[in-house]
Structure formats: structure tokens, C-alpha cells
Amino acid sequence: MIWEQLVLPTLTVLLALGIGAYAVAVLDRLIAGALGLSRAGSAWLAPLARGAWLLTQSANVTEAPDWQAWRLAPLLYLMLAAVGLALVPWSASLVATDLATSVVLWGSVEALATVVIFLHGWSANAPLALIGAYRYVALGLSYILISMFVLIGVALPAESLQFTQVVASQAELWNVIRQPLGLPLFLIVGLGVSFWGPLNLADSTDLAGGTASEVSGPPRLAWNLARAAMLVAFSGVAATVFLGGWLGPWLPGPLWLVLKMFAVLLALLLAGRLLPRLSPERCVTLMWVVLLPLSFVDLVWAGLEALL
Amino acid sequence: MELLTLFIIMLVILCAGLAVQWPTVRRQSLPTYPQRAPFLGGGLPDTHAWNRYHVRYYPMTLLLIAFEMEMMFMYPWAVVFVEKGMMAMMEMGMFLAILSVGIVYAWREGVFRWQ
Amino acid sequence: MAVSWLRRLAARAPVPVFPALGVHGDAMLRELALDPGVELVGSPRHASVLLVAGGVPPDQHAALRRVHDQVPRPFATLWWRSEPLDGLENATRIDAPSALSDALIAAHRDVMLGRRGSSPRLLPDEPPNPWEGLGDDGHGGEGMMGGVPYGRPMAMNMHDDLRDGLTLDSLTFRLGPFFPALPPGMQAEVTLQGDLVQTWAVQHAPYPLGLDAVFFDARQQPVSIAELELARARYHLYRLFHGLWLAGLESVGLHVLRLARSLTPDSRVDGLRRRLARCGFFDLTMTASAALDDEQARQIGGPAARAAGLADDLRSEDANYRRLGFTPVCQQEGNTRARWWQALAEIDQSLALARQAAARDVQTSEVGSVETPRGPWREGQRPQDASHLLDELLPGLEWGEALAAIASLDLAAVSEWPLDASVAEPRTTPPEEYRA
């Protein structure tokens, strides 16, 4: 009982987080290599070597940082990623936290991620990090609504806010087909919550690294780790709500989920490498004026589809 | 039980994160002042960075607060949607219409631009 | 031992290098960007090796010292064609371009494995303002806003806001000369309110640009148009690389660099343009900001002026260019977006000209003045520095817009000296078959 309900799910989540973060690093490097950004050395070893280097580098300190917040922000971000992944059901029974409102809890993870990323940039007390933090808030407060509408869309046919129910409702047809607008919109949310690629407004090149520009050594390792973990958590959620989670023939459920997560990760990482960063003002307008109405359409579509 | 699992996961992650940061950060002494100055490509700031920061998108944030409140109503609504059928659909239509009016109005007033 | 195991592993990572670019250092940067063993980073906090590429004028040594001291320990420095600062006499200086990459990797490895100590701190460990933990809480301020808590005064409002009626605090700092998003050597005093540029005052012009030697030759004697145009296309591709890097499109940027390196008259940029247009580089990343008026456009000259609709081009005065059917290409808007369209159009045009010229082996007919990719070089009048125009252009722009505008503008003067050919790629003269 304890083993099945407590230890096994916990171990699964922690392992998935660790291996997933590593896989993100490897995958991103392989993609970069395929796109012409090759790096010496083996792709498998590189993330570890990079991690080792960050552990040996000394941690930078700014003149008067908000100490607690600065050191806590990466940890909290990592924790949010773990919470997100804990909501993902690996099979009908193997799920760490099967709340009746896990969809809403994932929404709060996104909202709290905004807080944490802001805190990371704010507490450094450095101009460029500050700009990165505020830019990210503009983005974070914009994509959250899209995410909510899209997720409510998937809750309609499931008649529940529970991820396991959402998966169960996809037994006949996956949501990615049933609500074709949903997954593309949700992927944008994924890029936002991990400020990846085109939505990397927080740690961008024109800010010399933005919120991370003053961070070095172990705290930076924690930050990068958390960011990769957040991508993993997001891909888990996306696979659950749109790609039918553990459902699938032949293979065991968890394996299906892992495969689907890989597919989502691949899409996100590719988008991250192929698209340029949006200017913040464009980004906000795009989110509110184009993507939000699109998510309305998605919701109406989902509603009609659920009733028919 | 679910919450306990969640709590344990959070705790473990927190400890793991601390374990990554703590030993090295503890051991080292504070860096020199020149190192601690914010990086500006060799330049220096006049003042601390913390200031009354002019958030250029503040009307958008206020709009969001009002908007988000409506989401509070939408989640329970989603759960009983199929059960209530067309009535819920109409309800949603009305809600989305209201929201759209708000957004279109705000857009027309240039709320989503940098003030 | 655990630590040495960790360090051995760390030594195998690609070297994170922060480049501090001196005069003509950007050529080396482009080489390193393609080097698989090196990873260029945007902040010294993320670096293990500080590379100073090219000479740094004495008046910027103070800034260089500051950047040097901002790299977290342990780190190494490497000086490429640059004299190490006082206090770093033992630092490695490298002059041969081919040895640089290996030297960087070796430096990182040596530091990691403890064969070489971390570079020493150059500046005294003192707070920016005399400060000791004064007051009850050890913060050192006076009252709510006064004093220098932790060694710096607090941000106070000095400027009225440009856009809306809310006048909040502004932040004044000096940026550069080693800020990676600015042209090398440029220093500016910037005041921000929020993320909006309130004032921008260039304090130190960017270093003069090194042009390909063919542009210098063209002023002495007729040169092959194909060669001239290829050099021009390459120059614009380099600028595009910087713009793409700034926009977070590193992979396309490297593609552009590779294209520049292997540029032949047969190269095409249509695919590149389509790719950029499709991924939203022009519409979502670049904005219609920092538009030049006619007077400003004339002061800058060259592609920036043509992007603003001024059809000035010295090539139209050359009979042989006219025979090739040359007419200047122009955009109308003169803003950031239009300048990138212009850059792509000019590359396209140059390649087309090079193709025709190579087929017929045409040489320039005019001697004495030449249209450089930076602007017209009339009799003895090199394109001059126009960075002071930024002071008028940038106020009112959001930070990202402002930096994108700077990247799209080519403002530095042209250096008296051509780019050292051994730094740049082996001079790609048109292949033999075109000459025949």
C-alpha cells in the first residue's frame, strides 16, 4: 500500500525529472548539431561535463542581492516542475497526485512559475536581470489565460478536472485530433513557462543572459536544471491532455507516455532552435489579440464536439 | 495520501536543489566588490538597480486580474458542461462574448502596447 | 578524490568563452563561433576563459579591468593580438589565428585541472562608494532614500517619462565597450525608465571597421568586380550573423557564417530570406522602429541610407557596373526591419553582380572612390563614424528594440587599415573557371 501509493510514484517522478532533464540537454544538443551548431565531444557526456564545470565555478554574488529570494528562486522553480510532473498519470493507477482538480493545479504551477522567474531576476539587483524579470512577467501574465482556456477545453469531454479522467476520455480519440487547435496553442504555453526559444524573454541574448546574467556556478546549474525539468513536466502534461497519456496498444502505459513526452519535447526544442525571439510588445499583443481569441475558438469547438 | 506524496516530492526536490547549491556556496567567501558590480559590458551603474520600475504593460495586468476572475467560474462550469448541455453552451457563449467585448475594447484603447 | 574527478569531467566541457573584443577583434569572433570546441557566452559570469581579441585602446583599459574582474573564479585569460593588462604579465598571448582555438581549450583544461591558477583580481576589493555597514541594520543608508546603502546610492527620479504621464525612477548606467550586443568598442551612457530608453549618449565611438583589402585596392587600381562584390556580400552576411545571434537565432546565424565563408558567385540567399520571413524574423522580432529621416540617412550613408529610400550608390557612377545593369536597390521605410530587408537585398544583388562579372571578368572602371559596404568612400573621405545619431534615434525605444536597431545600423567609421587577411578566411577569390 505504502509502496504502491507513496514510494513508487515518488520514485517515478524523481527519476523522470532527473532523467528527463538530462534527456532535454542531450536532445537539445543533438538538435543543435543537426541544425549546424555542432559542438565537440559526445552529446551524452556534454551535459554532465557542463554540470561538473558549473559545480566547480564559484557562485557569483551581486552587490546587495535579496539573498534568500535569489538562492531560493531556482529551487522553487525546480519544485514547481516537480509538482507539475507529479500530476501526470503514468498509467491508470500509477500517479503521484491524482487530485480532482489537477488541471487547475497545473494552471497554478504556471502562475507560480511567473512569480518565481520574476523573483530570480528581481532579487539579483542588477539592471539587465531586472529587465528580464519584468519582460517575463508580461509574457507570463499573457500566456496563462490561453493555457486555462485550452485546458478547460480538454476538461469538457472528460467532465472532470482530473488528469486521469482526461486521459480516460481520450480512449476513443485523442484530444489532439478532437480539438485540433488545442495542442499548438498549448505548445506555445510550454515555450512560455520554460521561456524557451521564441519566448525566451527572461534570459535573452540582448540582456546578456537576462535573469541569469549575474548567476554563476551551482545556482546557475540549479536554474538550468529547473528549466529543463520544467520542459519535461510540461511535456508530460501536454502528452497527458492531448496525446492520450498512457493510452496505446502493445506497449505498457508508462512507456507510451514517455514516447509521447519525447515527441512533445522534440517539437518544443525544435521550435526553440528554429524561431527567433519575439519582441516583448509584439508578444503581448500576439497573445491577447490573436492567440487568446483562437483559444476561445478552441473552447467553443471543444464544447460543440463534446455535446455532439 | 495524494497530498502527502506531493509534499514528499516537493521536499525531496528542495533538498536536492539545496544540496546542489549549498556546499559550494557555503564554502566560498564573498567575491570582491568589482566582481559583484552588475555586468554592463565594462560600464558601471550610477545607482542600485532596484527602483520604482516603470512597468510598461500595467493596464494589461489590471485587465488580467478582472479577466482571470471569470476563469474561477469557468472551471466548475466545465465539469458540469456535458450534463447541462445546451444551456451551458449558451452560458459559455455569453461569457466569451463578454470577455471578447472587454478585450476588443482594451485593444482599441491600446492597452497591450507599451505605455 | 571526488573533487578532482569532478574537475576532470569539467575539463571536458566545451570551453565557455567570454569575448572582449578589441580593434578588429570581431573577425576572430566569427572564427570562434564556428569552432565546435568553443562556446561563446554573453556574460562573463558564464565564462571560464576571458578572451581579449584585438588591441584595446588605453582609455578603455579601466573597463577591461572591470570585465576581467567580473569573471567568477576559477578562470583564465587569453590575449589574442593584444597586450595583456598590467598585473597579468604571465597571461598567455596568442598571435596566430590557427592556434587560438586550441589555446582556449588548453586554458580551460589547465584551469580545471589545477595546472594553472585562476587569473588574479586586478582591482582593489572596495565598494563603489566608501561604505561601511553604518546604521542599525548595517545598510549604510540615511533616511529612506539617502546615503549609499551597500556602496551605491539609490535610484531616484531624474527624468520625466517620455511616453505616459507616470514619472517613476530612472536608471542611469554606462554600457560597453565590451557589451556583446553593442558594436565592439562602443560605450554609451544610458538612462532607462522601465525598459524604455530615456536617453542614450554615446561616449565612445565603436572601433573603426576593418574592411576587406579589396576595397582598399579598388581605390588604387581596377579590381575584379566579382571579388569586390563577394567581399561586400560577405560583409553583410557578417552583420546578419550578429543580428540573428541577437534575435536568438543562433543556428541560422551559423548557417549564415558558413555561407559567408564558402561564398562563391553561385551562392544564393533566397532560401535564407524565405526562412527568415517564414519564422517571423522580420515581422515578429524586428519592429518598425528607429526609422531614419533623410538627413540622418545621408549622414550614415550606404545601405542604411538606401533602406531609407535614398538611391545613393557610388557604383552607379562606374561605367562597368552600369554595363552589368546595376541600379541601387532601395527600401522605403528606413526602419530596423527595412534595414534587414535591405541587407538581404544587397547580398542578393552583390551575388548577382558577382555572377555576371565573373562570367565576363569585368573590372571596376572608376578608381579613387569606391562604394564600401559601410557607405561611399569618396576621394580621401572614408565613411565616418555616425554613432552619435543613436542619441537621437534610440530614446523612446524599448531595450530590445533599441539593441536590434543598433545591430541593424552600421555606424562605425572605416579603419585606415584593411582587415588582416590571415585573420579573416583565406581570401576567396573567384574560382578559376570563372576567370577563364
Add this chain to the structure above:
Amino acid sequence: MTLMMLLLLAAALIGIGLYGALSQQSFVMLMMGLELILNGVMLAAVAFWALSGAGAPPGQLLTIVVMAVMAIEMAMGFALVVAVYRGKQADMTEALSELKH
């Protein structure tokens, strides 16, 4: 966890909120006090709903309404602050106290 303990906690939150709302000079901090009061109110409402109201639906609804009040209070409050600040260009406290007279 009994109803009494929950209500005591709610009372404590309301008490702190009252202190904050009355003592803070600046309008934004004052709003923090109000929020804290509403926090206590919401907790009490949920506690009644769960332990004394036998899960009557209006109990949950009340909480949502309180949240809505909170959101509206915040949105309008900040909008007012912005408007006042824009008009007076003064530090907010004085500006708002001038409004009072």
C-alpha cells in the same frame, strides 16, 4: 483540525489584516491588509462549508464571491492609484490623503 481552530486561525489573519489596513500609510500596503482580511474570511467560509454547513453549495460560492470582490478591489484600486499618480505626480500617500479632504 476542528472548526474552532480554523476559526481561530481566520480570526488571527483578520486581526493582522486589520492592523495592516489601519496602520499602513501607503495605499498599496493598505490594500495588502484588506487582502489579508479577506483571506481570513475565505478561510472561515470554507471551514463553515466543510465542517458546519454539510457541504451546502452556497458556501463555496461565497468564497468565490469574496475572491471576486478581492480581484475587483485590487483592479480598481490600482487603476485609481495610477490615475491619481498621473494627475498629481506626487508620492501616493500624500496624494490620496489630499483626496480625502
Add this chain to the structure above:
Amino acid sequence: MNHGIGVDIAFFLLAVLAIYSGWRVFCTDSMVRASFFLLVSFIAVGAIMLLLTAVYLGVAMFFMMAVEMMVMALFMVMFMMNPAGLNPMKMVHQERVAMAVGAVGFMVLGAMALFAEFPERPLPADLEPVAALGRELLGESMLIFESAGIVLLTTMIGVVVLSSHRGRYGGAETGSVPPGLMPGGEPAGQPAQGEDSEGGHQHHHH
């Protein structure tokens, strides 16, 4: 209600957290910290709601308050001098009175909690809080639901009118603002400002 000792421990810890962070809101110098302490207090209360099996309200508390406190932090920083509390400060008035009122409020309410008799009617075991709330919203309390929509729309419009520079009432001011310095550029600000910044330029040039 029968629950394990674990719930009691969790409640106790969360209660302490809620009160401590609620108190810290008013005695920290940094505005950002103050708003996020309030957020922590809300999160603790939300978690207590989760313990009370108010699954939806508890979780909704997290996301609503995360966004609201984020916005709160933005505005706190925007309008408070010394937003990060680099210099310690205390901006309070009538502190004694406030403290007394707070204490009295706590005592009165606490006494009610202690001495009033409330019926003990726990949640029915088969209750689905979210669905129940949904039925209520679409059934008897439809009016609340609908009027909330209207009120929130009014709030949205009000917020835009009041805060936006380009809003309906800001429009009049726009007329007095000179056109942009460059085509497509932003207005150059008030005339006096324009002169100011020009003076600044000349100063920097020479």
C-alpha cells in the same frame, strides 16, 4: 470529521506559516517580499482548504493569488519609494491604535470561535465539490454567475479607462502632445520635457 494525525500536523504547520507570513507582510522593508509573503500566506490557507477537501477552492486560491500577488508586486514596486527596502523604513501611522484594533478584532472573533456553538455537520462522503459548485452556478445561483460577468466587464472597462494613458480621458491630453520625433515614433512627451532632454543631449555631446 475523522482524519489522521498527519492532517492535524499539516494543519498546524500551515497555520503557523499563514500567520507568520501574514505578519511578515507588514514588517518587511522590501515591497516585493511583502507581496510574496502575502502570497505565501494565501498558499498556506489554500493548502488548508485542500485539507478540508475543498479541492477546487484550495487550488484556485493558488492560481488566483499567484497572479494577483504578482500584479500586486508590480504595482508596489512601481509606486513605493525604496521598493526593495535597501534602507529600512517604517511607513505607518497610528500604529498603537491599529495594533489595538487588530488585537480587539482577533479577540472578538476568537471569542466567537471559542464560545459560539456551531452545528457539526460534516461534508457528505460522496460530495464532489467541483461538480456541486458547477451545478450551483448553472442552477440556482445563475444570477450571481451572470452578474459577475457583467461586473467584471465593467471592471475591465473601468480599469482601462482609469489607467490607460491612451484611454478615453487621456485622449484630450494627446492633443497637446507634440507629434513623434520621427515618423512612426512615439510622442515626444510634453514640450517642457522635450526641451529638457535636448539640453541633456547637448550636454553629453560637448
